[in-house]
Amino acid sequence: MIEQVPLNHALIVTTMMFFIGVYGFLTRKNLITMLISIELMLNAVNLNFVFFDKYLYPGTLEGHFFSLFIIAIAAAEAAVAIAIFINLYRNIRSIDVEEVDKMKY
Amino acid sequence: MSFQYTIWILLLPFIAFVINGLGSGKIPGKISGWIATIAIGISTFLSYRTAFQYFTSSSREQVIAVKTTWLRFNDTLQIDLGILLDPISVMMLVVITTVSLVVFLYSQGYMKNESGYDRYFAFLSLFSFSMLGLVVATNLFQMYMFWELVGISSYLLIGFYYDKPTAVAAAKKAFIVTRFADLGFLIGILMVSFYAGTFDFEVLTRPESLQFSTAATFMGLSTITWALLLIFMGGAGKSAMFPLHIWLPDAMEGPTPVSALIHAATMVVAGVFLVARLFPLYYAYAPTALEVVAFIGAFTTLFAAVIACTQYDIKRVLAFSTMSQIGYMMLALGVSGYEGADGLGYTASLFHLFTHAFFKALLFLGAGAIIHAVHTNDIREMGGLRKHQPITHILFLIACLAIAGIPPFAGFFSKDEILSAVFANHPIYFGIAALVAGLTAFYMFRLYFIVFWGKATKYDQVPHESPAILLIPMILLAIGSTLAGFIPFGQFISSDGLPLASQINWPIAITSVILALTGIGIAWKFYKVESTSPDKVAKSFGTLYTSATKKFYIDELYILITKGIIFRLVAKPLAWFDRNVIDAFMNLLAATTNWISVQIREFQSGQVQKYAIIFISGVLIIVLSYIYVNR
Numbered sequence: 188m189i190e191q192v193p194l195n196h197a198l199i200v201t202t203m204m205f206f207i208g209v210y211g212f213l214t215r216k217n218l219i220t221m222l223i224s225i226e227l228m229l230n231a232v233n234l235n236f237v238f239f240d241k242y243l244y245p246g247t248l249e250g251h252f253f254s255l256f257i258i259a260i261a262a263a264e265a266a267v268a269i270a271i272f273i274n275l276y277r278n279i280r281s282i283d284v285e286e287v288d289k290m291k292y
Numbered sequence: 293m294s295f296q297y298t299i300w301i302l303l304l305p306f307i308a309f310v311i312n313g314l315g316s317g318k319i320p321g322k323i324s325g326w327i328a329t330i331a332i333g334i335s336t337f338l339s340y341r342t343a344f345q346y347f348t349s350s351s352r353e354q355v356i357a358v359k360t361t362w363l364r365f366n367d368t369l370q371i372d373l374g375i376l377l378d379p380i381s382v383m384m385l386v387v388i389t390t391v392s393l394v395v396f397l398y399s400q401g402y403m404k405n406e407s408g409y410d411r412y413f414a415f416l417s418l419f420s421f422s423m424l425g426l427v428v429a430t431n432l433f434q435m436y437m438f439w440e441l442v443g444i445s446s447y448l449l450i451g452f453y454y455d456k457p458t459a460v461a462a463a464k465k466a467f468i469v470t471r472f473a474d475l476g477f478l479i480g481i482l483m484v485s486f487y488a489g490t491f492d493f494e495v496l497t498r499p500e501s502l503q504f505s506t507a508a509t510f511m512g513l514s515t516i517t518w519a520l521l522l523i524f525m526g527g528a529g530k531s532a533m534f535p536l537h538i539w540l541p542d543a544m545e546g547p548t549p550v551s552a553l554i555h556a557a558t559m560v561v562a563g564v565f566l567v568a569r570l571f572p573l574y575y576a577y578a579p580t581a582l583e584v585v586a587f588i589g590a591f592t593t594l595f596a597a598v599i600a601c602t603q604y605d606i607k608r609v610l611a612f613s614t615m616s617q618i619g620y621m622m623l624a625l626g627v628s629g630y631e632g633a634d635g636l637g638y639t640a641s642l643f644h645l646f647t648h649a650f651f652k653a654l655l656f657l658g659a660g661a662i663i664h665a666v667h668t669n670d671i672r673e674m675g676g677l678r679k680h681q682p683i684t685h686i687l688f689l690i691a692c693l694a695i696a697g698i699p700p701f702a703g704f705f706s707k708d709e710i711l712s713a714v715f716a717n718h719p720i721y722f723g724i725a726a727l728v729a730g731l732t733a734f735y736m737f738r739l740y741f742i743v744f745w746g747k748a749t750k751y752d753q754v755p756h757e758s759p760a761i762l763l764i765p766m767i768l769l770a771i772g773s774t775l776a777g778f779i780p781f782g783q784f785i786s787s788d789g790l791p792l793a794s795q796i797n798w799p800i801a802i803t804s805v806i807l808a809l810t811g812i813g814i815a816w817k818f819y820k821v822e823s824t825s826p827d828k829v830a831k832s833f834g835t836l837y838t839s840a841t842k843k844f845y846i847d848e849l850y851i852l853i854t855k856g857i858i859f860r861l862v863a864k865p866l867a868w869f870d871r872n873v874i875d876a877f878m879n880l881l882a883a884t885t886n887w888i889s890v891q892i893r894e895f896q897s898g899q900v901q902k903y904a905i906i907f908i909s910g911v912l913i914i915v916l917s918y919i920y921v922n923r
Contacts, residue, residue, distance in 0.1 A: 209908060213901050288898025 197238045205231035218272050218282045229261050295357035298375050301338045304331040305421040312414035321409035328413040329396040336389035346382045352789045354378040374430035379785040384427035387649045388558050392420045394765040395553040401761030402549050419445035423558050431491035432481045443470050446554050450546040462542035469539040473529020480522030497572050517578040531563025531618050534592040544607035548660030556614050556656050557649035564621045575630045586626025590721045593619030597731040602841040605669045606659045609739050617648050624710040627717040635787030640709030643781040647702035650772035651694035657766050658688040665755035675746030680755040685744050687766045692740045694773040696733035696808045705777035712797035729804045733811030741819035
């Protein structure tokens with residue numbers, strides 16, 4: 188077995204992933220890319236769950252189950268989001284996030 | 293004996309008002325006129341029946357014919373509506389319905405070609421209803437309600453020609469001046485009822501049953517005196533007593549039959565009626581207030597008579613003459629006593645009210661017939677009309693003789709009673725009253741000679757005699773003006789309810805007749821034929837004459853006080869304070885809110901990413917500060 192990677196390193200990776208996701212969510216104007224950025228953030232969180240489970244509570248499986256739940260829900264959420272995007276595109280011929288501001292009324 | 297049916301005296305004109313008012317435009321004019329006239333005709337018949345029934349019964353007790361509780365606040369305070377019959381209210385019923393009927397008939401001819409014929413009859417019916425309700429009121433509050441209704445009908449009828457600016461201004465003036473006076477009336481009512489614990493006339497007219505504390509005083513007069521003075525203020529406003537008289541001459545802008553009914557015979561004597569109604573109270577508790585009534589009456593009668601001598605508008609001369617005659621009535625009430633023969637002033641005042649209604653309405657209707665024929669109000673443009681209108685001429689002459697107090701016409705008897713009552717109590721006032729008797733004869737015959745004799749003016753179209761529909765009502769009134777004086781009035785109406793045997797006081801009667809004849813003689817000399825002597829006399833009076841033609845500048849004084857003092861010194865600073873302090877504070881609040889909302893409106897942009905940035909920065913700030921604090 189190779190030398191264990193220290194927890195800190197793993198957390199640095201997930202943090203970077205998370206904030207790349209945040210950055211993408213805030214800067215991209217295309218709704219699909221924004222959805223991908225959200226997935227990135229979710230995956231960073233998933234990894235965090237797994238790492239904490241592995242390093243702090245070895246032998247238990249709660250963290251893994253959480254990850255699985257999140258993956259399942261993220262899949263459902265993506266399906267709904269893409270359905271909305273398609274309808275949106277049919278209506279306004281665009282999936283640019285800046286053009287979608289009708290909900291403020 | 294039941295007087296239940298008297299309710300119909302009131303209800304019939306009211307029903308006519310409702311039908312004509314609601315059916316306005318749907319009912320043809322002729323029919324609406326007849327609806328109103330028939331309604332008032334039946335009322336008149338019922339009033340006569342009431343009078344006959346009431347006066348043939350031996351007692352002169354107050355009868356409550358109808359009574360319902362209208363507003364009930366608690367066991368001790370409740371306001372009734374009802375019908376109170378006593379000698380003066382029955383007498384007023386007769387006067388009002390008679391003059392109303394005559395005027396309604398006359399209006400059918402006079403207003404024939406006017407637009408708004410049905411509206412006119414609706415308002416006229418409303419007026420009759422309100423005036424009848426006023427005189428039969430069982431309590432002060434009901435009286436006040438009908439008092440205001442009378443005021444509003446007067447307002448509507450003065451402003452009948454609402455496309456004429458002067459008529460609108462006159463209507464507003466009448467309404468505002470009388471409203472102002474009614475403020476005093478209302479305060480007076482509240483004060484009296486506060487001390488008496490009731491509004492009912494049944495109690496108020498029996499002063500011995502009241503327990504007024506006369507101890508409370510304000511500025512040297514007891515509170516009850518103040519209350520009665522304030523009530524008199526309301527009466528003075530309605531009756532056009534100095535200094536609240538300014539609306540009456542302007543009110544002549546209304547149609548002439550309206551002037552005859554409202555501003556000569558009925559509404560303007562409401563003030564006299566009010567004082568007469570509360571006379572026992574005045575006499576028992578506020579002799580000072582009665583002195584004020586007498587003084588105002590005496591002053592107004594002279595003041596108005598002097599102005600009447602200088603006016604050229606036929607209706608205004610009559611308006612000032614009305615003021616003068618009402619001043620007479622007030623004077624007689626003011627000097628009257630209560631018991632037995634002392635109460636002559638009271639009887640005389642109401643007697644004069646009764647006779648005056650006939651001859652003054654006749655004068656106005658005659659003036660209406662003249663105006664109808666020559667299409668002007670200015671007597672300088674009239675003259676020689678006796679040839680063109682012989683019947684109107686005779687009728688007008690009868691009315692002039694009646695008001696001048698020449699026997700055997702009605703005015704002679706009532707004026708004689710007033711003069712003897714005043715003579716018995718107050719020599720100075722007697723001097724004024726006698727002088728006014730002369731002046732009255734002078735200005736009435738000035739009018740008569742200028743209009744019917746004088747030089748024959750060239751008319752654009754030859755004046756014609758009035759049609760029968762105008763003449764018949766006038767003939768009825770002329771009969772009244774001739775015969776009303778022979779009614780033994782004291783037998784029916786007296787201050788203490790006991791019959792008062794009045795006979796003609798010959799020395800005074802002869803004096804007054806001589807004075808009247810002198811007045812007529814001077815008028816004859818001045819105006820029967822064109823002469824320069826009126827101008828010379830006018831010049832010799834100088835300032836007095838010019839100021840009398842300007843009505844002694846009272847209107848200007850009012851303008852000065854209202855515009856110059858009240859508006860500029862009170863209203864303007866208040867308006868400034870309102871605009872620049874109160875409104876400004878509210879505007880500041882609104883502007884601040886508006887400014888803030890404009891500033892924060894950008895937050896809700898609908899841009900998901902902006903929301904996300906705010907959200908994330910918020911989270912970061914919280915997390916970082918948490919870390920910083922727990923370092």
